[in-house]
Amino acid sequence: MKNANVTITDVAKRAGVSTATVGRVVGGYGTVSGKTRDRVLAAIDQLGYAPNVVAQGLRSKRTKTIAVIIGSVSNSFFANMVNAIENEAAEYGYNVIICNTNEEPETERKHIKNLQGRMIDGIILSSACTAVSAEQLREFYSGDVPMVLVDRRVEGLELDVIESDNFAAGYKTTNYLLALGHRRIGVLGTGNYSTINDRIAGYQKALADRRIELVPRRVMTTIRRKNHYNDIEIDNYFLANRDVTAIMVLNNSLAEAVLLRLEKLKLYDDRTFSIVCWDDSSMNKLLGLTTVLQFPEEIGREAARRVIGKIEKRTLPGEGIGLVGTELKIRRSCKPL
Amino acid sequence: MKNANVTITDVAKRAGVSTATVGRVVGGYGTVSGKTRDRVLAAIDQLGYAPNVVAQGLRSKRTKTIAVIIGSVSNSFFANMVNAIENEAAEYGYNVIICNTNEEPETERKHIKNLQGRMIDGIILSSACTAVSAEQLREFYSGDVPMVLVDRRVEGLELDVIESDNFAAGYKTTNYLLALGHRRIGVLGTGNYSTINDRIAGYQKALADRRIELVPRRVMTTIRRKNHYNDIEIDNYFLANRDVTAIMVLNNSLAEAVLLRLEKLKLYDDRTFSIVCWDDSSMNKLLGLTTVLQFPEEIGREAARRVIGKIEKRTLPGEGIGLVGTELKIRRSCKPL
DNA sequence: CTGTTAGCGCATTCAT
DNA sequence: ATGAATGCGCTAACAG
Numbered sequence: 001m002k003n004a005n006v007t008i009t010d011v012a013k014r015a016g017v018s019t020a021t022v023g024r025v026v027g028g029y030g031t032v033s034g035k036t037r038d039r040v041l042a043a044i045d046q047l048g049y050a051p052n053v054v055a056q057g058l059r060s061k062r063t064k065t066i067a068v069i070i071g072s073v074s075n076s077f078f079a080n081m082v083n084a085i086e087n088e089a090a091e092y093g094y095n096v097i098i099c100n101t102n103e104e105p106e107t108e109r110k111h112i113k114n115l116q117g118r119m120i121d122g123i124i125l126s127s128a129c130t131a132v133s134a135e136q137l138r139e140f141y142s143g144d145v146p147m148v149l150v151d152r153r154v155e156g157l158e159l160d161v162i163e164s165d166n167f168a169a170g171y172k173t174t175n176y177l178l179a180l181g182h183r184r185i186g187v188l189g190t191g192n193y194s195t196i197n198d199r200i201a202g203y204q205k206a207l208a209d210r211r212i213e214l215v216p217r218r219v220m221t222t223i224r225r226k227n228h229y230n231d232i233e234i235d236n237y238f239l240a241n242r243d244v245t246a247i248m249v250l251n252n253s254l255a256e257a258v259l260l261r262l263e264k265l266k267l268y269d270d271r272t273f274s275i276v277c278w279d280d281s282s283m284n285k286l287l288g289l290t291t292v293l294q295f296p297e298e299i300g301r302e303a304a305r306r307v308i309g310k311i312e313k314r315t316l317p318g319e320g321i322g323l324v325g326t327e328l329k330i331r332r333s334c335k336p337l
Numbered sequence: 338m339k340n341a342n343v344t345i346t347d348v349a350k351r352a353g354v355s356t357a358t359v360g361r362v363v364g365g366y367g368t369v370s371g372k373t374r375d376r377v378l379a380a381i382d383q384l385g386y387a388p389n390v391v392a393q394g395l396r397s398k399r400t401k402t403i404a405v406i407i408g409s410v411s412n413s414f415f416a417n418m419v420n421a422i423e424n425e426a427a428e429y430g431y432n433v434i435i436c437n438t439n440e441e442p443e444t445e446r447k448h449i450k451n452l453q454g455r456m457i458d459g460i461i462l463s464s465a466c467t468a469v470s471a472e473q474l475r476e477f478y479s480g481d482v483p484m485v486l487v488d489r490r491v492e493g494l495e496l497d498v499i500e501s502d503n504f505a506a507g508y509k510t511t512n513y514l515l516a517l518g519h520r521r522i523g524v525l526g527t528g529n530y531s532t533i534n535d536r537i538a539g540y541q542k543a544l545a546d547r548r549i550e551l552v553p554r555r556v557m558t559t560i561r562r563k564n565h566y567n568d569i570e571i572d573n574y575f576l577a578n579r580d581v582t583a584i585m586v587l588n589n590s591l592a593e594a595v596l597l598r599l600e601k602l603k604l605y606d607d608r609t610f611s612i613v614c615w616d617d618s619s620m621n622k623l624l625g626l627t628t629v630l631q632f633p634e635e636i637g638r639e640a641a642r643r644v645i646g647k648i649e650k651r652t653l654p655g656e657g658i659g660l661v662g663t664e665l666k667i668r669r670s671c672k673p674l
Numbered sequence: 675c676t677g678t679t680a681g682c683g684c685a686t687t688c689a690t
Numbered sequence: 691a692t693g694a695a696t697g698c699g700c701t702a703a704c705a706g
Binding site: 007054057 | 682
């Protein structure tokens, strides 16, 4: 890549004007006569001048950069979200820096610390922390840099959040299974994030609506150890819950592990029960799995607009939606009882 | 996030030394007495000072940032690669900016143009361009900024490349099918990238080794229109190639489309032929698809080390491997004839 | 071993 | 409408 060696001074010399004037036409502020503008433009073109964003940043405190902090870009939900963020940001001339936390609060802390010195204009955060103490809060966020939360809420962080309507999703999915006649419905999820908790809350509400007893052992939310799942735990769940006739698997990554175990246990082949998954994939399509579709692209797009709006202190068109809907895509993995 | 408002000057005042001295202890260069170092360190700690990377960059021409230019982070191969790049870069204190080209050379051009002014230290590029004219080449790259290619080679760009050994993969996969007794083997792929071409070259070599005739109609490489596949084209392929007994699908994204069509056409269910896919996924595992595994993490890791090595003009441990091996994961989708 | 000084490229106030 | 001058926060000579 060519280096940005040609500076505003070179352009000024070439055009026979001062650097201030060049700055005016490049930055589009102040007033410049048509004639000099043309001359400057010509010089810029001839020299192939591109403004040095770093110098601009140092001077103006704006680096046209936003950071996205997520668990991992390998997660397809985040990948699609980041993709949308990047596309949207590019529209507005922003670059995006990605930071993987691997879902470790400590790594998240490090990234934020590192970002301190980078004069980032804004942050989009899907935090690995489920709750933040007052003290941490100060370290994490003191209001200088615009920040929006995505996908998950964080207790103690009063910030804009763009997230799926997880409660509604859990509620309508459970109702769908209930309508098919299922009464003993299992739930498997991972982590203590608001996403999972909201979905489970929706599930509970649906049961309560029909005065159906909630059996705690049917809800399991801790099946992970460092990015891979514990097969034994999954097996034990199914052994202890042979009575369930339907299950909801709240994570896309978990679904694969569960199905693999079910195949081993010869449970899924027997069509012993119905199953609903979260987040679509080629697997879900090919296997005909009924799936709750989220729209990470929409969440990403909106999050990008939201931060950029805050950065530029203006309202971007379409801004305002914090809750993004979901769709229950019915395929053939749920049967009436 | 807190802003990086406390500067080197504040620290200097606090510690009762000059800014130069602070710079020395922060930057770890020059010589500082133990006593003053302690005083500076204490001041830094008290003030919560973090160096302003933007100012550092402007001054030292090093922003500790590398850019990754890819088709899309939504592509799981790239997502895993980017993930590894970010992890590795973080180890060395670098941030990574992602740029999606959507596989459009024009968008790629725009990103590179934008990057010009950002004082990026290095670039990792998976180009949407299959060949670059000498003129374009000059615009793209003049050697000032270290750049390495990943996944794909670009004709006319004499740069380090980190890629899968696609030729070997195509060769061994074809030989595997030949060993099972297949003689009429179909190939479906997308794009004119070196990846696809190399795999096909391996296929051709394997056939030639056994003096088996190459039938052009069995090789199809143009089934895409703007990120989605043309079902009719896929159907036509299979109608025109009813005689093939095995197929190799060279793209992960294409595999899904192909399987979906096969399901519709009732071809796969009939076990009419054997199938090998590229790049693993939950679908491949659940469906028992024999798959050529690539290692995007390894490619990403190596690419990161390579650019950083070039940036810092030193050799990082383990550096040097440009060709990353693949693994033919045999499952149950290929049957002897 | 440490301080002084001079920019890096640009935006911006103050003159003119 | 335009130019001169200043400084953003830091590094790197150069002195001492």
